[in-house]
Amino acid sequence: MKVVSAVKVGNMKDPDPGRRGKVAVLDRPCPPLGDEDIKVKVAYCAICGSDPHVVGGIFGWEPPFGLGHEISGVVAELGPKATRRGFKVGDRVGGNFRRYCGTCYYCRNGQEQFCENVSEEPGMAEYLIWHESQLVKLPDDVSLKKGCLLEPVSIGVRVMDKTGMLIGRRVAVSGAGPIGLINLQLIKMFGATSLTMIEPNPQRRELARKFGADFLIDPSSQDVEREGMGITGGLGYDLVIEASGAPKAAEAAIKVMANAGRLLYMAMYPNDYEMPLNLYAHCYKKEIEITGSFVAPYAFPRAAQIMSRMDLDDFTDTVYDIDDPEGAFEAHLGGRHSKVIIRCNKDLD
Numbered sequence: 415m416k417v418v419s420a421v422k423v424g425n426m427k428d429p430d431p432g433r434r435g436k437v438a439v440l441d442r443p444c445p446p447l448g449d450e451d452i453k454v455k456v457a458y459c460a461i462c463g464s465d466p467h468v469v470g471g472i473f474g475w476e477p478p479f480g481l482g483h484e485i486s487g488v489v490a491e492l493g494p495k496a497t498r499r500g501f502k503v504g505d506r507v508g509g510n511f512r513r514y515c516g517t518c519y520y521c522r523n524g525q526e527q528f529c530e531n532v533s534e535e536p537g538m539a540e541y542l543i544w545h546e547s548q549l550v551k552l553p554d555d556v557s558l559k560k561g562c563l564l565e566p567v568s569i570g571v572r573v574m575d576k577t578g579m580l581i582g583r584r585v586a587v588s589g590a591g592p593i594g595l596i597n598l599q600l601i602k603m604f605g606a607t608s609l610t611m612i613e614p615n616p617q618r619r620e621l622a623r624k625f626g627a628d629f630l631i632d633p634s635s636q637d638v639e640r641e642g643m644g645i646t647g648g649l650g651y652d653l654v655i656e657a658s659g660a661p662k663a664a665e666a667a668i669k670v671m672a673n674a675g676r677l678l679y680m681a682m683y684p685n686d687y688e689m690p691l692n693l694y695a696h697c698y699k700k701e702i703e704i705t706g707s708f709v710a711p712y713a714f715p716r717a718a719q720i721m722s723r724m725d726l727d728d729f730t731d732t733v734y735d736i737d738d739p740e741g742a743f744e745a746h747l748g749g750r751h752s753k754v755i756i757r758c759n760k761d762l763d
């Protein structure tokens with residue numbers, strides 16, 4: 415079967431990630447179907463902002479390896495004991511690419527994201543084999559094309575779990591990539607006020623306006639601190655969700671915080687970046703809470719339920735065939751599309 419994979423082009427220690435690896439389609443055997451596993455014929459797999467970093471070697475994996483975790487598809491085959499969730503052949507599904515053991519300390523402590531025995535099977539392929547616990551049925555009114563956004567929506571649901579949100583709080587989102595825009599839509603549902611998107615790309619700012627941002631800040635031409643403080647009447651934001659992953663944006667976010675506000679760094683930052691932080695000013699005097707968010711524990715069933723109420727059309731209009739992953743990744747990195755999706759099987763729609 416076809417598997418979109420990261421392959422090595424040069425030295426994996428090259429300082430330029432673009433010269434370390436690239437994407438290619440490899441012909442690989444489908445992994446074996448375990449007793450409790452389900453084989454899914456993949457319809458769509460969206461490119462995540464993290465995928466090019468993975469190709470560039472951020473996790474230190476040795477290529478070649480398969481890519482992709484934002485998938486939708488149709489149940490093709492069930493293992494003999496994959497019967498506890500009621501799935502049947504033909505069901506439309508999305509799911510969590512991370513398989514948790516359910517047995518370790520963290521899985522038993524309500525913290526499956528730290529599972530000590532986690533495994534991941536990539537999904538940018540014609541088929542994937544996942545444990546039945548990883549799959550979620552898509553609602554009838556969510557198409558397979560939108561369904562591949564279940565994972566990014568789950569990330570948003572998890573971020574909402576960490577906001578401590580109360581109705582009426584002043585909120586800014588930094589970064590209008592797909593995850594930032596999903597966060598924006600979700601936090602709007604919580605009754606956010608002074609809802610501000612901080613984003614340099616004008617097209618993405620427009621999407622933020624469409625999805626309900628009350629204010630827009632362009633950090634490439636405006637002073638984020640002055641604008642943000644102006645919008646909030648000098649108080650600052652009770653909640654800032656930093657979703658861009660850019661060090662400059664990470665540093666700007668802390669300057670617009672309200673007293674006792676919460677700052678959520680939820681993006682994938684460069685793994686060698688260290689941010690300067692004035693503990694006296696921000697943590698002692700202002701009591702700011704700083705936290706983060708890693709993957710999407712316990713969020714997928716709720717993401718499936720909320721998806722139909724979200725505006726996801728703008729994320730599904732750029733589709734590439736599985737045979738052209740290089741074109742798809744180029745389009746993704748070009749930044750002109752809000753999301754790039756790969757069609758993994760032509761006969762599924």
Ligand SMILES: [Zn+2]
Binds near residue numbers: 462463483565566
């Ligand atoms: Zn992702």
Ligand SMILES: [Zn+2]
Binds near residue numbers: 514526531532
């Ligand atoms: Zn575990």
